[in-house]
Each structure stands twice: as structure tokens, then as C-alpha cells.
Amino acid sequence: MPALLRRHLLAVLACAPLALSPLPASAQDGAPVRLLVGYSAGGPVDQGARLFGQALAKELNTAVIVENKPGANATLAGSEVVRAKPDGLTLWFAASPTITISPNVMAKMPFDPARDLTPVAPILSYYNVLVVNNGEPYKNVQELVAHAKAHPGKLAYGSAGVGGSNHLGALLLARRSGIELNHIPYKGNAPAMTDVIGGQLNMMLDIISTASSYIHAGKVRAIAVTSPRRNPSLPDVPTVAESGIDGLKDFDVGGWYGLYGPRELPPEQVARLNRAANAALAQPELKKRLQDLGYELWTGSPQQLAERAARERTLWSTVTQGIVVN
Template sequence: MIATTRRILLSALVLGTASTAFAQNAQAPVRLMVGYSAGGPVDQGARLFAQALSKELGTPVTVENKTGANATLAGMETVRARPDGKTLWFAASPTITISPNVMVKMQFDPAKDLTPLAPILSYYNVLVVNKDQPYSTVKELVDYAKANPGQLSYGSAGVGGSNHLGALLFATRSGIEMNHVPYKGNAPAMTDVIGGQIHMMKDIISTASTYINSGRVRAIAVTSPTRNASLPNVPTFAESGVAGLEGFDVGGWYGVFGPKDMSAEQVAELNKAINAALSQPELKQRYKELGYDEWIGSPKDLADRAAKERAMWATVTKGIEVN
């Protein structure tokens, strides 16, 4: 009888300790990993989202910038984390869809080593040029490039990045030749467009708008199938009338991933919280002002789009390798 009583008391103690630990863990901060430096477009989008998600979860959500290796170090940090919902990755699509096709030594497989939780938003780029250049439309740019083959240069955030491959796709489809100049981020590339060291670049609309509206660069075209609400006077590539650019539609997205082996219950709860965060009026308005298209969906929606775009970029990136 005494032994039985001891076992009951011991079991109660263990359960009580476990419950306390679970409650404490539920209140522990959520780490939101970002693979890009502070102040850039992905970091900006993540910090706005973190504030909204914190309200839904009732616990702090802290953004951690872990840069390097084409933003895959943030992904690796997530892959190695415990599947307890306390380490999440606010990922930009190039790391999920392009990097697996071009990185020689990528340390994880986004399709196998992560748990898709929810999409966040879609975004598009805008082609901007140095304001002193003699072309103001896509057609004028293409005509100039054909008359001066190999003389135009464009910058990007690095080899294999979305703005590199988007510009390459534009050049290929319009039949022109341009020189690629890779940088360690969009900001230094934009600085050199403004200064005239390079002629042009594609940048995310949310960050390029500041430079466009201040007159420091000239906007030529957006990569979306329709005009963007934040740049209503800038035409699309498809509107240019240039052969090969019909239906031009090249964009990206942000999504949230967790470590693999997360429980179905955790996934469902986090997807619900993320979608509720995206429905907050303040976040919706801020994303709209930045030129983003909100994308509320399921883990399957995110996984399916990632798989489709990995296959698409595989055909564009043949022969491109990043160490």
C-alpha cells in the first residue's frame, strides 16, 4: 500500500513537472530566422510579420538574422532545431526554389528537411535603370542593347538569386546580351545603379519604390502580369510589345517553415495563428503599401508552389553553379 502510494505521488510529481515545463515552453520566445541582413526587404517583411504573430501567439516572436551561403544558413539553423514550434524560418522563395538547383554544397533539401507551415505573401520586381541612361521603356532598352551588344550591365544580389535569373530570363527572351555583376545584396547593387557604375537591376518593388519616387533611378517595367498598385504608372514587361515578352510573369514569395517531424497538431495551430496574423488590418495595410500581395493559404499550398517553381527554375539554371 505504501509502495503504491509512493508510485502515485511520484507519477503526479512527474506529470506536474512535465505540465509546468510545457507551459513554460509555450511562453518561451519564438525564434524567426531570416537569411538576409537587417534592413533589407526580407528582414522588413519578417519584422512586420513577427509583431503580428506575437499578438496571435501571446508570446514574443524575435527575428534573428543569420546571413550567408545564399541565405541557407538560416534554413540550416531551422533544420537542426527541435520540432517544437519555437524555431521557424521566414524564407524567401529563391532559397527554397532556386538554391537547390544551383548550389553545389547545399547542406539540406528544402523538400525533405523542412515542414511547410504557411505562405505569407507574393512579390514582384521592378526593373530600374540609372536615370541618365537614354532609354525609358523596355522597347528602347532592347533596341539600345541590340545596337550595343555586350555594353549593358546589370546588378543582382548574387549569382543564382531571383533578380539575377529574372534579368537573365528577360535578356534571353528578348534576344539581347547583358553583363551580370553580382553583389552581396540588393542595397550595394542599387547604390551602383544610382552612381552609374552599372546600368540597371531588378529589385523588389517594396524597396525600389523609395528610390523611384525620389527620382534617384528610373523605373522601366514591373515583372508582374498586371500593373502594381504601388507603381500604377509603371508598365509591365508584357505591355512592352517586345517579341518574346508576351505573358512575362516572374515573381517570388515569402513563406514560413519549421523543422521536419513537427506534429500535425502543431502545424495546424501555427497555420491558424499565421493566417490570423495576416488578417490583422495593420499588417494587411502595411504590406499593401509596400507593394506586396498577401497570400493566405495552407501548408499544402506552400509546398505545391515550391515544388512547381523548383522544377521551373531547374530549366533556367542549367550550367549555373554556386559554391
């Protein structure tokens, strides 16, 4: 073999391992993005994640795969994101209770949301609606409070579990209005709603997006929404604050969904994902779909997400004293 050809062949072979070595994947090279959800498929968080994920995929020009990781107050999903490589390919579609309530009530929280995660973008705000069995005599919050005071400890409300937002929202309402209600925890909102419809429970708070169908079908009666303003999807339902009851005049209790990544997610990745999230929420089709479900779109910066999480974590710390979830 001529010397020149031999030297050329050796040079090619020396470079071959480099050519065959896989380059690290990132959120900028078209690799699919995993969007983790801490709840089962079919629930309100999963519903929001799938709608948002479809729109986000268009902005990132790559697949966004929603993965359900239910369990442990949604901390299983959060823990997987905490352990993930900070490459922008593993994100968490987190519901606010896991960020703001769980650290106050879980006996052993597997991670600290404020320390171990990177806020990427706010996504949605949501509020609850107070619904009662159709056979209950009270038609508004004033009548409910009067009835509860006349029958202390006799009214029961359901929730998706101890320490959840609808548990603590109802607890806060009871405390501020000076009434006593019995809490019956369930393993999800759906079975609790079934018992409100059937009369085994007097009432419950449920997310507007999932409660609306029961309300419009006449299966339960809506008394009030927990937002500071009436919700466009339930325009005839007053706010809790409209009751005029001392302690409830500034009642504003809701939740939100936010996008989080691993702790050391590079700033350039955070900025890119934030832009994509805000652009996704601006898509007319997604915007209308979410608003029809009773959600409020919440676009903004990672800092706005972090600040709201910190404020609400402090708020719930005062409400959850004595409540422990194992």
C-alpha cells in the same frame, strides 16, 4: 513520528521530482517563438519578417523573436530549423530563392527543402521592378531591347549575387527578348542600387518594396515591373508583358516569403500555426503596411506553399543550367 504522518511525508517526497521536472515547451504554452531570417537586419526579408512577426505574436499570444542568421545563400537559417525540435517554437521566414533556386545552383546544398522542412503557411508575394540610371536613353522595355541589340554585350546589370532572383529574373528577360546583358554580382541589393544611381551600372531588378523610395525620390527611373499586373504602389509603371515583345508577353517572375518548420512538425501544430499566420495577415494595420510597400498578401494552406515551391524549382532548373555557386 506517527506512522500515518511518516507515510504521508514519504509520499510527498516521492512525488517531488515529478513536480519539479520541467514540462516540454510547445507553441501552445506561451513559450516564445523564434522566427529565423537568413539575411541581415534591415533588408527586405528582415523587414517583412519583423512586420509579420509582430502580428503573429498577437495571434499566438506569445512573443515572436526575429533572429537574423545570414550566410550561405540563407541556408544557415534553414539548417538551424532543420535541426530544431519539431515543437513549433523554431520557424523559418524563408524567401523563395533559397527554396527554389539554391537547390539548383549550390554545389553542396546542406539540406533538401522539399524533404527536410515542413511547409506551414504562405505569407507574401513580391515582384521586382526594372530600374535604370537616369542618364540612359531608353524609357521603356521596347527601347531597352532595341538599344541592347544595337550595342550587344555593352549593357551591365547588377544583382544581390549569383543565383539570386534578381540575377536570374534579368537573365530570363534577356534570353526571352534575344539580347545580351552583362551580369555584375554584388553582396546585396543596396550596393548594386548605389552603382545604378552613380552610373557604374546601367540597370538592375530590385524588389519593389525597397526600390520604391529611390524611384519616388527621382534617383533612378523605373521601366517595368515583373508582375502580370501593374503594382498599386507604382501604378504608372507598366509590366514587362505590356511591352508586347515576343517572348515577354507572358512574363511573370516574382518571389515570395513562406513560413516553414522542421520536418516532423506535428499536423496539429502545422494547422494551428497556419491559422495564426492567416489571421495575422488579415489584421488591417499589417495588411495596409505591407500593401503600401508593394507586397501582395498570400494567405493559404501548407499544400499551396509546397505546390508553388515545386513548380518554381522546376522553372528555375531550366534557367540555371551551367550556374554553380560554391
